[in-house]
Amino acid sequence: MEQRQEQAQRLVMSAAQLYQLTVLEETQAELEERLYRIIRRAGRTKHNGRKMIPPDLEQVADRIDSFEAELLRQIRLESVRQEIRYMAEQLIMYLDADGLLRTTDVRLAVLLDSEEPMIRQARQLLQQCEPTGIAARSEAECRLLHAMELEEDRLIDLVAELSEGRSLKDVLEKIDDGTERRHMKRRIERLPKTPVLPTSTTRTIPEADVAWVDGQAQINWYGLTLDTSWTDLEEATPFLSAYERRRKTLHAILDVIVARQIRWFKGELHLEPLTKKEVAEQTGYHPSTIGRAIVNKTIRTIQGTLELENFFVSKTQSGTSSFLIKARMAQLIQEATAPLSDQQIVNRLDLEGIQVARRTVAKYRASLNLTRSDMTKRREANE
Numbered sequence: 001m002e003q004r005q006e007q008a009q010r011l012v013m014s015a016a017q018l019y020q021l022t023v024l025e026e027t028q029a030e031l032e033e034r035l036y037r038i039i040r041r042a043g044r045t046k047h048n049g050r051k052m053i054p055p056d057l058e059q060v061a062d063r064i065d066s067f068e069a070e071l072l073r074q075i076r077l078e079s080v081r082q083e084i085r086y087m088a089e090q091l092i093m094y095l096d097a098d099g100l101l102r103t104t105d106v107r108l109a110v111l112l113d114s115e116e117p118m119i120r121q122a123r124q125l126l127q128q129c130e131p132t133g134i135a136a137r138s139e140a141e142c143r144l145l146h147a148m149e150l151e152e153d154r155l156i157d158l159v160a161e162l163s164e165g166r167s168l169k170d171v172l173e174k175i176d177d178g179t180e181r182r183h184m185k186r187r188i189e190r191l192p193k194t195p196v197l198p199t200s201t202t203r204t205i206p207e208a209d210v211a212w213v214d215g216q217a218q219i220n221w222y223g224l225t226l227d228t229s230w231t232d233l234e235e236a237t238p239f240l241s242a243y244e245r246r247r248k249t250l251h252a253i254l255d256v257i258v259a260r261q262i263r264w265f266k267g268e269l270h271l272e273p274l275t276k277k278e279v280a281e282q283t284g285y286h287p288s289t290i291g292r293a294i295v296n297k298t299i300r301t302i303q304g305t306l307e308l309e310n311f312f313v314s315k316t317q318s319g320t321s322s323f324l325i326k327a328r329m330a331q332l333i334q335e336a337t338a339p340l341s342d343q344q345i346v347n348r349l350d351l352e353g354i355q356v357a358r359r360t361v362a363k364y365r366a367s368l369n370l371t372r373s374d375m376t377k378r379r380e381a382n383e
Contacts, residue, residue: 023242028205030097087122099195101135139193
């Protein structure tokens with residue numbers, strides 16, 4: 001039901017609303033990349049766009065330029081007409097930070113003073129490059145490109161229907177066998193929704209530092225440096241509007257998180273249960289907006305850098321949050337002078353008033369990559 005509602009919402013959203021949603025979902029690092037591309041495109045027809053790049057974006061420029069140079073190399077190996085190759089090279093400048101190219105062919109034709117058929121051919125050429133899914137119009141089309149690479153007709157047909165706007169549930173209904181239906185569901189969900197970019201093109205920048213100072217939580221936000229070297233650019237206007245909405249949304253969300261999880265920010269290994277619905281009620285935003293806003297976002301705390309999603313915790317039967325159990329387990333394992341069995345961890349947690357089943361410890365331990373075999377492999381690798 002929620003998936004259908006989200007699809008319906010996206011169908012009625014304007015281009016401006018979709019743009020604001022995309023900016024909301026982006027991390028600080030992705031915002032820097034988007035800004036870099038905006039500034040560079042503005043300088044494309046005037047002079048060397050690199051001269052317009054603010055000093056604090058130079059690292060971003062070096063990282064993206066290296067990635068785009070590889071795309072250019074691949075494009076120039078293809079046997080196509082020169083004008084198509086040239087247009088594909090121009091499209092690279094309009095890629096989003098996640099590797100998709102959400103700008104429509106109609107809009108790109110206007111921006112690049114070209115015709116739609118030429119833009120479509122150039123996009124197709126760019127989509128032939130690695131990584132798979134580059135320049136896809138949407139997450140659904142990216143999944144389709146990944147499915148096509150696997151050359152499995154059944155999978156391709158199902159994903160193609162998804163890219164046309166049908167829900168996953170509706171697409172899978174045509175499969176009569178329940179086992180096969182579940183299998184195909186897993187196959188589809190495993191297909192990447194964005195290109196798998198080289199690790200050298202990505203980095204993590206926290207949204208904020210939250211410190212405990214003079215008896216209260218102090219939030220110091222990170223953000224883009226706004227200056228007239230780019231804020232007066234025409235393309236910067238919608239970006240600044242979306243960026244401001246993103247800022248207000250995250251500030252409201254973090255205020256609620258800090259208030260609820262104040263013991264964590266004081267330095268205690270304790271988290272209270274918290275749901276997106278609760279935060280939505282206190283901030284006035286829709287729960288789906290909360291979910292989109294926090295994805296892949298991190299903050300730095302006295303106990304390390306955490307994803308915002310980790311502060312939304314469920315309860316076990318004993319009343320202890322699952323994340324807290326994982327955090328304490330990791331501490332016990334790392335502090336132990338000898339390897340601990342799952343039962344030994346259960347016993348130690350029990351002494352602290354945390355009741356949890358051995359199988360749950362085994363599951364959490366595997367998710368943390370802290371099984372005894374994982375620890376042995378690390379130890380052998382360091383010897």
